[in-house]
Amino acid sequence: MFSLKVYNTLTRTKEDFIPQEEGKVKMYVCGPTVYNYIHIGNARPYVVFDTVRRYLEYKGYDVTYIQNFTDVDDKIIKKANEEHSSMEEVSNRFIKEAFTDADGLNVKRATHHPRVTEEMDNIIEMIKTLVENGYAYENDGTVYYNTKQFPEYGKLSKKNLDELIEGASERVDKDDAKKNPTDFVLWKPYKPGEPKWSSPWGEGRPGWHIECSVMAKKYLGDTIDIHAGGEDLIFPHHENEIAQSEAANGKPFSKYWLHNGFIMIDNEKMSKSAGNFFTVREISEQFPYEVIRFFILNGHYRSPLNFSRELMQACQNGLERIKNCNTDLQHYIDNCHDSKLSQAETKLLDELEKYRTQFETAMDDDFNTADAVSAIYELVRFINKNLKENISKEFAEREMELLGKLCGVLGINKEKEKANDEDTAVIEELLAKRTEAKKNKNFAEADAIRDKLTEMGVTIKDTRQGVQWFRG
Numbered sequence: 028m029f030s031l032k033v034y035n036t037l038t039r040t041k042e043d044f045i046p047q048e049e050g051k052v053k054m055y056v057c058g059p060t061v062y063n064y065i066h067i068g069n070a071r072p073y074v075v076f077d078t079v080r081r082y083l084e085y086k087g088y089d090v091t092y093i094q095n096f097t098d099v100d101d102k103i104i105k106k107a108n109e110e111h112s113s114m115e116e117v118s119n120r121f122i123k124e125a126f127t128d129a130d131g132l133n134v135k136r137a138t139h140h141p142r143v144t145e146e147m148d149n150i151i152e153m154i155k156t157l158v159e160n161g162y163a164y165e166n167d168g169t170v171y172y173n174t175k176q177f178p179e180y181g182k183l184s185k186k187n188l189d190e191l192i193e194g195a196s197e198r199v200d201k202d203d204a205k206k207n208p209t210d211f212v213l214w215k216p217y218k219p220g221e222p223k224w225s226s227p228w229g230e231g232r233p234g235w236h237i238e239c240s241v242m243a244k245k246y247l248g249d250t251i252d253i254h255a256g257g258e259d260l261i262f263p264h265h266e267n268e269i270a271q272s273e274a275a276n277g278k279p280f281s282k283y284w285l286h287n288g289f290i291m292i293d294n295e296k297m298s299k300s301a302g303n304f305f306t307v308r309e310i311s312e313q314f315p316y317e318v319i320r321f322f323i324l325n326g327h328y329r330s331p332l333n334f335s336r337e338l339m340q341a342c343q344n345g346l347e348r349i350k351n352c353n354t355d356l357q358h359y360i361d362n363c364h365d366s367k368l369s370q371a372e373t374k375l376l377d378e379l380e381k382y383r384t385q386f387e388t389a390m391d392d393d394f395n396t397a398d399a400v401s402a403i404y405e406l407v408r409f410i411n412k413n414l415k416e417n418i419s420k421e422f423a424e425r426e427m428e429l430l431g432k433l434c435g436v437l438g439i440n441k442e443k444e445k446a447n448d449e450d451t452a453v454i455e456e457l458l459a460k461r462t463e464a465k466k467n468k469n470f471a472e473a474d475a476i477r478d479k480l481t482e483m484g485v486t487i488k489d490t491r492q493g494v495q496w497f498r499g
């Protein structure tokens with residue numbers, strides 16, 4: 028019944044996936060801080076969690092997907108000062124660039140892409156609630172979260188107190204005003220040259236962690252199904268998000284926590300601060316975007332993945348094989364003589380189904396895209412073996428349908444998706460013309476348009492709510 032299993036960082040086990048509400052998934056993915064082009068390490072959570080979403084949709088779930096942009100941050104302010112521009116100018120520019128790369132990587136747009144600067148009222152509201160409930164305290168314009176007040180602090184990262192203290196002090200300046208070393212900042216006071224907002228604690232700006240608690244609550248509610256991001260976010264970011272949300276809302280924050288492993292370069296984590304990174308944009312000048320996506324999906328999302336030119340080349344060759352298979356199939360479909368399945372083909376259909384099962388088994392096992400890619404390669408081998416002059420149109424179409432569906436889950440058939448979108452635009456335009464013709468009692472034209480749509484494989488139904496249409 029619950030075939031899908033996901034590895035939950037909160038419990039460190041693979042669990043059955045059961046969302047709170049049947050058929051619906053509420054998912055939040057931490058987005059980038061926008062002061063530079065995204066590098067291929069940042070692209071990993073984009074691609075991996077987009078694929079998780081696509082698979083959930085393939086399984087019939089209705090997914091609400093939220094991914095934020097951090098557009099207030101020290102690094103953005105620094106960049107703006109260096110360039111003698113403003114924080115807005117820098118973040119707007121890199122949000123635009125992030126969308127260009129995400130679109131290239133065929134990452135579907137989130138249901139909402141909230142930005143911190145647009146959520147300030149709710150951020151202040153949640154900090155106020157934390158102060159009122161005794162989970163936060165103010166000192167000279169700074170508001171801190173009191174981690175001692177939240178007994179479960181550390182439940183996600185499973186660190187002991189010493190490790191927590193060490194981890195916290197790595198990232199925060201030594202700060203004597205804190206009651207406990209693990210306390211973290213919710214609101215910081217204004218410094219000259221920085222952006223500011225008014226608050227009950229004076230002018231200033233929010234700390235990093237609070238934004239995600241607030242945006243998840245606003246767009247998804249108090250308890251969500253999946254919270255995701257790179258594994259470097261487990262501590263302190265996600266640990267702190269749990270502390271904030273659960274203290275403010277009095278409910279569990281997220282049922283499942285998913286974290287991707289790192290993209291490495293020469294066995295070191297690729298990062299902006301270490302300087303050992305390649306932006307998606309520069310790689311896209313040597314390899315098509317879809318090869319970058321395919322490369323990311325060639326490993327299991329929780330394993331480290333080494334970036335190398337050789338591996339990219341191998342991925343390009345592999346993807347080429349899949350695409351050639353698709354082109355060959357299309358050629359046979361366009362030139363088939365027999366439309367109906369032969370007896371031998373009827374038997375082969377069972378074998379064809381085995382690849383769907385193999386793919387689903389891999390994806391049901393905590394989204395094992397590496398094995399899912401192997402299933403696609405095996406399907407391609409099967410298709411190539413059975414491509415003969417006398418193949419029936421129906422058999423070739425069944426193969427094409429399966430290959431397209433599985434590639435669609437991995438997001439590696441962008442051209443087809445684009446063609447489908449363009450097709451949809453044409454269909455909708457024809458439907459609008461038909462409605463207009465009917466309104467003007469021009470029934471001959473309305474019928475002609477219906478015939479044209481039928482020819483295109485589109486069925487339409489006139490209902491009381493308006494016209495409904497579907498393919499096939």
Ligand code: AMP
Pocket residue numbers: 057058059060067068069070071072256257258259260287288289290291296297298
């Ligand atoms: P940042 O802009 O640094 O906050 O990172 C945005 C997202 O990219 C976060 O989910 C990070 O965990 C993730 N990330 C950063 N570097 C890497 C890497 N080398 N490999 C995989 N994910 C990464």
Ligand code: ZN
Pocket residue numbers: 056057058239264
């Ligand atoms: Zn976050």
